[in-house]
Each structure stands twice: as structure tokens, then as C-alpha cells.
Amino acid sequence: MIRHTVAFTLRHAAGSPEERAFLDAALALAGIPGVERFERLRQVSAKNGFSWGFSMEFADEAAYGAYNVHPVHEAFVRERWVPEVAEFMEIDYVAI
Amino acid sequence: MIRHTVAFTLRHAAGSPEERAFLDAALALAGIPGVERFERLRQVSAKNGFSWGFSMEFADEAAYGAYNVHPVHEAFVRERWVPEVAEFMEIDYVAI
Numbered sequence: 448m449i450r451h452t453v454a455f456t457l458r459h460a461a462g463s464p465e466e467r468a469f470l471d472a473a474l475a476l477a478g479i480p481g482v483e484r485f486e487r488l489r490q491v492s493a494k495n496g497f498s499w500g501f502s503m504e505f506a507d508e509a510a511y512g513a514y515n516v517h518p519v520h521e522a523f524v525r526e527r528w529v530p531e532v533a534e535f536m537e538i539d540y541v542a543i
Numbered sequence: 544m545i546r547h548t549v550a551f552t553l554r555h556a557a558g559s560p561e562e563r564a565f566l567d568a569a570l571a572l573a574g575i576p577g578v579e580r581f582e583r584l585r586q587v588s589a590k591n592g593f594s595w596g597f598s599m600e601f602a603d604e605a606a607y608g609a610y611n612v613h614p615v616h617e618a619f620v621r622e623r624w625v626p627e628v629a630e631f632m633e634i635d636y637v638a639i
Contacts, residue, residue: 449587450584451588454634470639486636486638487638487639488546488636488637488638488639489636489637489638489639490634490635490636491545491635491636491637492547492633492634492635494632494633495632495633495634497634500634500636502636536590536591536632537588537590537591538548538550538586538588538591538593538596538634539586539587539588540582540584540585540586540587540596540598541584541585541587542582542583542584542585543566543583543584543585
């Protein structure tokens with residue numbers, strides 16, 4: 448199992464319709480083959496500056512790789528992520 | 544549910560007995576009341592510099608707060624975390 452997470456902030460104002468639209472659009476990622484346990488999360492620690500997070504799991508590297516090049520993922524990155532995300536950090540975990 | 548995560552690097556060499564001892568000592572945290580789904584994780588993304596992660600969940604803020612001041616947690620922070628961790632970032636999530 449590989450858990451892919453990304454913490455991020457949006458260019459949109461907190462509570463804005465644009466923020467809600469972005470988070471709703473991200474649900475499309477959950478339908479990409481190989482994506483398991485997709486979660487949209489609010490980041491609540493005061494010890495970093497991120498406001499949101501996504502988390503998803505893949506069975507293996509092949510599933511993760513297929514997600515990365517899936518047209519739905521590539522369209523989301525191009526049409527929503529790049530123009531609307533201000534800062535982000537990707538953190539990926541495997542169990543030990 | 545609050546998911547408390549921390550990504551970190553150790554002062555120890557990769558694969559060293561000291562690294563293993565630190566990761567083993569951290570299992571004590573799993574026994575603190577209120578800690579659910581405790582995980583020790585290897586960080587595998589090349590997009591950040593962290594090597595390890597812990598993840599745990601709490602039912603609510605009260606359980607998280609009790610963990611923070613629990614003697615086993617405070618001893619781990621004082622005796623292992625502060626002297627052995629080089630860099631870290633805490634990220635906490637709640638579902639939306």
C-alpha cells in the first residue's frame with residue numbers, strides 16, 4: 448500500500464464559493480481506477496500553514512503510476528490545481 | 544476524528560541500529576489511551592526531504608489533548624524526539 452497525501456492552500460478566500468467548487472471538483476479523482484480511500488481533509492494544526500489536504504491509497508507503484516497519467520488526473524492538475532493552488536507539499540507513505 | 548501526523552528525519556544514519564531503536568521506542572505511543580490506528584511509516588516521495596512518518600487518530604480534541612500531556616508522550620518527546628529528530632512537520636487533518 449502507498450498512501451499519497453498532499454497538504455495545500457488555495458488562492459481562494461476561506462469559505463468562498465470558489466473554494467467549495469475546487470473541493471467538489473476534486474471528487475473526480477476518487478473515480479480514477481486504482482484510487483482507494485480517497486479523502487478530502489481540513490488541515491487543523493497551527494504548526495504549518497496549509498488549510499486542506501487530500502489523501503488516497505494505491506495497492507502498488509503500478510496503480511500510483513497509472514493514476515498520475517490518467518486523463519482525469521492530468522485534466523484536474525491542468526485546469527484546477529495549477530491555477531487555484533497557492534502552495535502545497537506532497538507526502539507519500541508506505542507502512543513499515 | 545482527528546488524524547495527527549508528523550513527517551520527520553532522524554539524526555541517525557539510514558539503516559543504523561539507532562534508527563531502528565528510535566522507531567521501536569515509538570511503539571510506546573500506541574499504548575497511550577485515546578490513540579487509535581497508530582502507524583509508523585516510511586516517507587517515499589522525492590518531493591520532500593522527510594524519511595519517516597507517524598500517524599494516529601483521536602476521537603476528538605479532548606483525546607488529543609490528553610495524549611499531548613500523557614507522561615509516556617512527554618517522556619518520549621524529551622528522551623527520544625528532541626535529541627534524535629533533525630527536522631519535522633506536523634500535519635493534522637479532520638474529514639470534511
